[in-house]
């Protein structure tokens with residue numbers, strides 16, 4: 001048995017993390033569909049995990065050893081769609097110098113994932129329906145239909161019911177593709193999943209560097225956030241924690257800063273931290289006073305303190321407790337010094353703070 005940690009993430013089955021009712025139901029449905037060829041339509045907002053569900057459907061089913069071919073219907077220009085999906089014969093049109101297999105042929109025996117299905121041009125929808133019904137494709141410029149054995153899984157973040165209502169999407173294609181529907185709600189409607197997702201993404205970061213660690217307060221704070229970008233935004237947040245604050249515990253203040261801190265303010269702070277913090281016991285060269293010079297020792301000391309405090313705060317994304325530790329001060333002492341030296345936090349937009 002391979003140890004999980006030794007298998008590269010890209011080769012592991014897609015993890016569908018979460019204990020909310022929606023995710024439990026999705027995992028259960030995927031398992032039930034494992035040995036079926038039924039077409040599945042996955043719905044949900046951007047970043048909610050539709051592609052993860054599609055991959056898992058493929059990996060847990062009888063087609064796992066065959067190809068999983070993804071195609072983003074919104075990304076292919078209309079005039080290339082035919083040749084992309086059906087393939088073409090050499091000489092079928094100007095520029096078609098070689099025979100090219102289309103996505104249906106490439107996915108033969110496996111799964112074709114039609115992403116952003118709602119964006120498929122209306123006149124093309126009828127052609128797709130024909131392939132699904134005849135289970136064969138004809139290359140552009142080809143004379144004979146080629147039989148294909150493909151399971152189709154589609155995804156959309158559009159409201160297809162509304163698109164059918166306005167005539168943008170064909171009802172017959174919808175019924176053909178949505179034999180089973182799996183819906184992924186926005187992350188804000190399944191907040192129970194957030195702690196486990198934080199853990200999961202921290203594990204993934206730990207394969208490359210220090211594992212981000214969150215205080216209990218940080219988790220509480222993060223669970224309450226709106227996460228408009230859904231799981232993708234959460235994943236990016238964890239990556240940002242690992243990149244910006246490697247090896248530093250993430251508390252609620254740092255979470256707020258990394259999530260909503262006025263970006264330029266934070267980046268300015270991080271960039272403005274001057275020299276690296278000294279190694280323990282490293283000393284600056286001894287200062288000296290020239291015979292004809294008057295030195296304002298108090299001002300020099302303030303500048304010196306300020307420089308070090310700003311550096312520590314910059315390195316910890318304004319983590320006061322962590323900075324105090326780096327500087328060998330008590331937290332209250334550091335707060336007092338910051339007040340006296342007029343060192344302010346970068347601004348955080350109050351409308352973005354937790355409700």
Ligand SMILES: Nc1ncnc2c1ncn2[C@@H]1O[C@H](COP(=O)(O)OP(=O)(O)OP(=O)(O)O)[C@@H](O)[C@H]1O
Pocket residue numbers: 015016017018023044045046047048049050051052053157200231232235
């Ligand atoms: N339940 C989950 N468990 C583990 N990882 C997840 C889960 N949901 C989403 N992810 C991860 O979050 C990111 C976004 O997910 P995915 O690409 O599947 O979203 P999507 O719904 O296809 O978004 P879009 O509509 O923008 O294409 C990916 O990195 C994915 O691995």
Ligand SMILES: [Mg+2]
Pocket residue numbers: 050051115
């Ligand atoms: Mg996607």
